[in-house]
Amino acid sequence: MSKLKRKFLPSLIAAAVATSVIAGITMTRVQAADSILQPLAPLDSIEMPIPSDNKYSEAKVVLGKLLFFDPRLGGDASISCGSCHDPEQGWAWAEDFSRGYPGTVHWRNSQTIINSQYMGRQFWAGAAASGEKQAPSAAKGGVAGNGENDIMEARLALIPEYVKAFNEVFGDEWPLIDNAWKAIAAYERTLVQTDTPLDKYLKGDKAALSEEQVRGKAVFEGKGGCISCHYGPLTTGEEYVNVGVPPNKRWEEDGLAQITFRFEQYAKGQTEEGYRKAKSDWGLYYRTKNKWDKGKFRVPSLRYSKYTAPYMHNGVFFTLEEVVDFYNAGGKDEEGRTTLFPENMDARIKPLGLSDDEKSDLVAFLDAFSGEEILTERPKLPEYKALFTKAELEEVKK
Numbered sequence: 520m521s522k523l524k525r526k527f528l529p530s531l532i533a534a535a536v537a538t539s540v541i542a543g544i545t546m547t548r549v550q551a552a553d554s555i556l557q558p559l560a561p562l563d564s565i566e567m568p569i570p571s572d573n574k575y576s577e578a579k580v581v582l583g584k585l586l587f588f589d590p591r592l593g594g595d596a597s598i599s600c601g602s603c604h605d606p607e608q609g610w611a612w613a614e615d616f617s618r619g620y621p622g623t624v625h626w627r628n629s630q631t632i633i634n635s636q637y638m639g640r641q642f643w644a645g646a647a648a649s650g651e652k653q654a655p656s657a658a659k660g661g662v663a664g665n666g667e668n669d670i671m672e673a674r675l676a677l678i679p680e681y682v683k684a685f686n687e688v689f690g691d692e693w694p695l696i697d698n699a700w701k702a703i704a705a706y707e708r709t710l711v712q713t714d715t716p717l718d719k720y721l722k723g724d725k726a727a728l729s730e731e732q733v734r735g736k737a738v739f740e741g742k743g744g745c746i747s748c749h750y751g752p753l754t755t756g757e758e759y760v761n762v763g764v765p766p767n768k769r770w771e772e773d774g775l776a777q778i779t780f781r782f783e784q785y786a787k788g789q790t791e792e793g794y795r796k797a798k799s800d801w802g803l804y805y806r807t808k809n810k811w812d813k814g815k816f817r818v819p820s821l822r823y824s825k826y827t828a829p830y831m832h833n834g835v836f837f838t839l840e841e842v843v844d845f846y847n848a849g850g851k852d853e854e855g856r857t858t859l860f861p862e863n864m865d866a867r868i869k870p871l872g873l874s875d876d877e878k879s880d881l882v883a884f885l886d887a888f889s890g891e892e893i894l895t896e897r898p899k900l901p902e903y904k905a906l907f908t909k910a911e912l913e914e915v916k917k
């Protein structure tokens with residue numbers, strides 16, 4: 520191979536990878552254009568995808584629930600998955616930015632766990648390919664769990680109930696940390712809601728929606744154009760789109776938020792220039808490094824959103840009314856602020872000219888994507904037991 524070729528090989532490979540990624544995204548785009556005709560559908564019309572190497576079992580789910588709420592799967596053993604995905608806060612966190620690892624604040628809005636495992640990729644910009652891969656990145660991420668594999672695994676080994684459960688469920692002699700993520704993902708797959716007023720309505724119960732909501736549905740599917748992105752059983756085709764969400768002002772005004780913002784630029788492989796200059800979340804760009812992906816995020820599901828305020832990847836809107844006003848203004852907030860990457864804004868986002876009645880009908884309809892609040896009792900966590908008794912240790916010292 521010539522020297523020159525060798526020199527350029529890495530960038531050629533990068534280019535090839537980029538093209539395949541682009542191809543993937545172009546494909547979803549084409550799908551989306553067709554899918555304008557794809558209607559809303561009941562969630563139980565699709566199956567929860569379950570990976571073949573992590574089959575469902577009841578014992579696994581019971582273990583997964585314990586682990587989901589167990590802060591020992593984290594750095595300082597004070598923060599669990601359930602801390603940022605609090606069942607009482609919509610299985611999310613009711614602030615614009617999620618709470619962070621103790622002493623930090625996160626930089627993105629915490630997403631709900633409800634229905635999350637139907638999604639092909641996890642996170643606002645799809646950074647993780649599955650629940651099994653998402654869990655460790657959450658437990659280990661600097662501003663999230665900030666844990667270390669060895670330490671977390673060692674802690675599990677000191678908890679007899681876990682040793683027993685990992686053995687029964689996975690055949691582990693000692694709990695293996697990778698199996699903890701599998702158990703958690705299995706538990707998350709049980710957190711679904713398929714009986715919302717919308718599901719009931721779509722299955723023929725015409726009384727499940729109020730008249731106002733039925734009118735709102737017409738706005739959603741017609742003048743509002745929401746259906747062109749929020750469609751199908753999941754109310755998303757998981758396309759990556761820039762709808763115009765403006766940056767969160769806390770990145771300029773709040774020191775801690777600023778530190779996390781810079782840290783994330785670095786951690787996500789920003790260029791030197793980007794690291795210095797970025798003033799908003801570049802979204803899908805961090806994965807593809809294509810400039811036309813700046814400001815693009817996975818179209819989120821609208822299901823369960825009644826309980827998951829604030830909204831958007833950076834939580835800039837606190838109510839569904841604000842979200843509707845934002846879309847009605849063509850992707851601008853009340854001060855006229857929009858994305859810092861207007862060149863990437865999706866052509867489907869334009870001023871809608873909705874009347875006040877149409878807006879309130881639409882907001883009423885958004886309520887129909889959520890059923891009863893899903894609450895759960897936090898499990899009583901099993902306790903540590905020392906590996907050796909004091910007497911045994913004394914014996915060794917002799």
Ligand code: HEC
Pocket residue numbers: 587592598599600601602603604617618619620625626627628629630631632635638640641642643644650653654655657658662663664703707
């Ligand atoms: C410090 C807060 C925090 C902790 C701890 C945390 N998360 Fe999260 N979680 C978040 C935030 C914020 C996001 C969105 C992050 C992003 O998109 O970059 C998120 C996203 C997710 C998603 C993606 C949902 C979707 O629709 O794509 C899942 C699933 C999830 N978390 C599960 C977990 C699990 C499992 C754990 C424990 C192992 C955990 N989280 C720990 C804050 C946290």
Ligand code: HEC
Pocket residue numbers: 739743744745746747748749759760761762764816817818819820821824827829830831832833839842843846847865867868881
């Ligand atoms: C061009 C695609 C597109 C269209 C059209 C669209 N959305 Fe969205 N929607 C998105 C994307 C992408 C996000 C996330 C944006 C972000 O975080 O930057 C989003 C976010 C939302 C959220 C917040 C969800 C959450 O969990 O934070 C709501 C609510 C919402 N949209 C409702 C609507 C309504 C109502 C309409 C019609 C007026 C609409 N959307 C039209 C793509 C679209």
